[in-house]
Amino acid sequence: MASKECRLGHLGMRPNFFHMAVGSVLVTTIIFLHLQLIRKFDLPALAAIGFFNLLFLFLLFPLEGPLLRKIVLLIAGNHVGALWYIIQLSFEDAFLFLNTDLFKIIALIAKPLIDFVWIVAVWSLSLSVLASYRIRMERLEKS
């Protein structure tokens, strides 16, 4: 969707509504799946996953770039999030086995920072992939 506006740089881009529509279906499905998977309806964990998916939907899907690439990035990001959550849970279980709430308290307090790490890292990497695509397309058009 390399519109004329995009190539001019100083003008605004047009959001890709078709990609957004596909993205919203995917995001709804993913959040539904997480609802089924996340233990005890852990709201903060669900919030982090939800925030990540919405961020993707509103700030990556409308940008220039192939739809397939965006879908792959979204699914990969969700896998990272799920893995992150599983690691947290396993730590929690290990400490529970040791009969201490210490980890739970630490995890609760540090949660904003812990979630920040994966959400921002995955989103930034995905954005850089789309930025690379945009640069490559602009170069091709110029040449």
Added chain:
Amino acid sequence: MQLLSIAFMGLAALITAYLIRHYLFTLVALYHKKEAPPSSSNKTVYEPTVSVMIPAHNEEQVIERILQRMTELTYPKEKFEVIVIDDASTDKTGEKAKTFAKNYSFIHVVHRDPAYGGRGKPEALNRGLKHVSGEIIYCFDADYYPQRDVIEKLTACFINPKVGAVQGRVTVLNESHSLVTRLVALERTGGYRVDQFARNELGLITQFGGTMGGFRRSLIERLRGWDPDMLAEDTDLTFRIYLAGYKVKYVNDADCYEEAVENWRSYWRQRSRWAKGHMQCAFRHIWSVLWSRNLRLREKVDGFLLLNIYFVPLFAVLAWILGAVLFLLQPPGWMNLLWMTVPISFYSSVGNFAPFFEVGIGAYLDGRNRICWLIPLLLLTFMLNILICTKALIDLCLSKITGKKRHKWTKTVHNGNGSHYIK
């Protein structure tokens, strides 16, 4: 307990307001269509006399670079003058500037005596103001390196009589020097390419950055120059301009390079001054902004949020602590829902008071892909900003208690390393 809960809810609401504001800015920067700016090859029909003020205190490493650049600017030299304010320098700044003044008739040097000079940029600018003759006055810091046609691009905005000041874009010259310069470059990208751009397009409070910008001489004289008691003289001037009924315009195409701070110590010192100065402005202007008849409602709301932006890192931490305490003491059902806002508060506050997505989209719009990889590291600057803003608030409160009016101006040291990047 109930009081704590109300405080927590209030903080969460305020931080969410900031998050929405910045998300809106990001969307505007991405999708807002605007008219194409006049190309640099087009001659502006409006060519008033222009004065450029360059305050310099011990800037021998960079002063020649900017003065050389001033000689290369394309604005007609018969309508152009440069005033270097040698602010009680103890190095060779004055001598170097004098050499340029001898060779170029439009460059003038004003020396300030060490007995009363060297006490900060606002005083130096006030002194320079007595020597300027142009209708439009621009300010450039000594470490800046503007585009050749920057004056034409900025001056074009003054055709509109309601425009009191204009601000151009600042880009980091020495970006690849260190991690700090790279992170500052990221912050600048978000701050200018998205934040300033969107505020300008939405008709909100566009900030005059104190350098790489200009204003009408008649207006600055009416406002009686800069206030030497203010550490963020640029933010103070921005609000005084708006309160006087004028607007500040931002020109994204008028680009200028700056030499960013290169280590954490310099970063701390520079940001401490900014934080303290900005908080001073918040205390001074908040009521005037809310009750002003010259500001529209959206300008009042944005002005309120802008004035309080240096309190946001404190709010985020306070919300974090309050949330954790409330959750541990008595975790009611609604607490789970509100606790969710705490991560969001962090996401909305990372970096130089711009959320990470705003910074990322700025880099995307600039066609910078690799720099996006550094966005997670903005967490470092956020953590540092928490300490900086806390200390700034404590310092300000202490100075209020002790009755101390003047604050020490901490100068940012420029070592000229950026010159390597200029071909």
